[in-house]
Amino acid sequence: MASPDDEATGSSRSSIDPPSTDEVFAALRTVIDPELHVDIVSLGMVPDVSIDGGTVTVSVKLTIGGCPLRAEIKKEIESRVGVHPGVDVVRIDWGEMTPEERSEVMGRARRRAQEQAPETAVPARCRVIAVASGKGGVGKSSITVNLAAGLAERGSTVGVLDADIWGFSVPRLLGMSERMEAAEVDGRPRIIPNRREIGSGVLEVVSTGFLVEESTALMWRGLMLTKAVEQFLNDVDWGDLDYLLIDMPPGTGDVQMGLARMLPRTEILVVTTPARAAQKVAQRAADMARRSFLPVIGVVENMSAFICEHGDSYELFGSGGGAELASDIGVPLLASIPLEPALSSGGDNGDPVVLRSEGSAASALRDLVSQIVEQVAPPRDSDVDMSGCSARLLEAVAAALDES
Numbered sequence: 001m002a003s004p005d006d007e008a009t010g011s012s013r014s015s016i017d018p019p020s021t022d023e024v025f026a027a028l029r030t031v032i033d034p035e036l037h038v039d040i041v042s043l044g045m046v047p048d049v050s051i052d053g054g055t056v057t058v059s060v061k062l063t064i065g066g067c068p069l070r071a072e073i074k075k076e077i078e079s080r081v082g083v084h085p086g087v088d089v090v091r092i093d094w095g096e097m098t099p100e101e102r103s104e105v106m107g108r109a110r111r112r113a114q115e116q117a118p119e120t121a122v123p124a125r126c127r128v129i130a131v132a133s134g135k136g137g138v139g140k141s142s143i144t145v146n147l148a149a150g151l152a153e154r155g156s157t158v159g160v161l162d163a164d165i166w167g168f169s170v171p172r173l174l175g176m177s178e179r180m181e182a183a184e185v186d187g188r189p190r191i192i193p194n195r196r197e198i199g200s201g202v203l204e205v206v207s208t209g210f211l212v213e214e215s216t217a218l219m220w221r222g223l224m225l226t227k228a229v230e231q232f233l234n235d236v237d238w239g240d241l242d243y244l245l246i247d248m249p250p251g252t253g254d255v256q257m258g259l260a261r262m263l264p265r266t267e268i269l270v271v272t273t274p275a276r277a278a279q280k281v282a283q284r285a286a287d288m289a290r291r292s293f294l295p296v297i298g299v300v301e302n303m304s305a306f307i308c309e310h311g312d313s314y315e316l317f318g319s320g321g322g323a324e325l326a327s328d329i330g331v332p333l334l335a336s337i338p339l340e341p342a343l344s345s346g347g348d349n350g351d352p353v354v355l356r357s358e359g360s361a362a363s364a365l366r367d368l369v370s371q372i373v374e375q376v377a378p379p380r381d382s383d384v385d386m387s388g389c390s391a392r393l394l395e396a397v398a399a400a401l402d403e404s
């Protein structure tokens with residue numbers, strides 16, 4: 001039974017002091033942006049809070065106006081702030097960030113992720129590049145192994161992580177099939193990558209293909225993809241790598257999120273075909289990056305015009321898709337790799353075409369290797385411009401969505 005005191009409390013909320021601005025900010029610090037995994041205050045999404053009696057108005061700047069997570073953020077803010085006994089109404093004043101603010105937020109989220117990233121067995125000074133695409137079958141694995149082989153040929157120690165856990169193709173593309181061994185390293189059991197020496201460098205390769213037969217790989221479907229990748233990052237004795245290249249599976253959302261958490265310094269190389277289906281691809285690639293805020297270093301167009309022995313060029317898969325995507329997301333088009341039977345047969349024989357002295361695909365791939373080594377500097381935290389970061393991708397998605 002309610003006592004007279006209880007009734008008085010229930011009917012006179014306004015007699016309770018409203019929260020202070022600090023208290024509201026403290027409550028807002030518990031609201032975590034569902035995509036960036038950092039609280040909205042630290043991200044700079046809350047420029048202002050005003051309190052008028054029991055009414056609290058929170059100004060929130062979204063990364064993009066049409067942010068699909070707006071409802072989720074609203075609900076969180078209302079419940080976290082509204083729980084204070086002195087609050088009757090929570091109002092939200094929505095705004096949208098300028099491109100500069102958006103870049104700043106992405107930078108902050110990335111730094112935060114870097115601070116919070118768990119330690120992995122991947123050496124701190126090694127550059128991590130994940131090869132991804134919006135679509136399957138565009139040549140991610142072929143580009144990954146050729147890039148790795150090209151880097152090794154120049155004398156680097158290159159880790160290759162086949163993150164395509166059940167669709168692995170790296171072992172075949174590199175002509176490697178030995179089982180991976182485990183060994184005790186520094187008192188801990190570790191997976192030892194399979195090695196292949198190339199020129200003065202070496203590849204250290206890890207793939208589920210070294211653990212299971214190709215025909216039984218399907219049984220691994222139930223395995224949590226991200227867990228497997230996590231384990232490869234943690235439990236492999238990578239040694240002292242100069243580069244780690246990651247061959248991403250098609251439809252990479254989960255793995256990419258895992259990488260963003262475990263190895264936030266991962267740079268993304270986006271592979272696309274020349275077909276001008278750029279809008280769709282841009283949306284998918286952009287969506288991945290938006291969810292994981294990993295920096296995109298450039299676009300590689302693969303299966304570009306086939307040049308026949310007479311020098312005639314055939315644009316079997318259209319043209320312009322790579323340039324279009326690169327300009328949409330504001331990153332350089334690093335290479336156009338022609339469609340060439342040698343690339344495919346090299347893959348079948350475990351002989352990356354980049355190691356051949358002749359052929360236009362080989363020279364385009366070598367040029368890509370040089371660009372990665374010499375020109376495409378790894379993004380630094382202090383990069384204010386961050387023109388290749390996902391904030392630009394965000395704009396591209398927003399534009400693409402507006403158009404459609």
Ligand SMILES: Nc1ncnc2c1ncn2[C@@H]1O[C@H](COP(=O)(O)OP(=O)(O)OP(=O)(O)O)[C@@H](O)[C@H]1O
Binds near residue numbers: 250361
């Ligand atoms: N430039 C090229 N010229 C000729 N064939 C190519 C070229 N690039 C890739 N291929 C062939 O296309 C097929 C798909 O390539 P690959 O496996 O590298 O793509 P992927 O994006 O990794 O595919 P998935 O999404 O299934 O992992 C392979 O048979 C490969 O040999």
Ligand SMILES: [Mg+2]
Binds near residue numbers: 142169247248
């Ligand atoms: Mg592949």
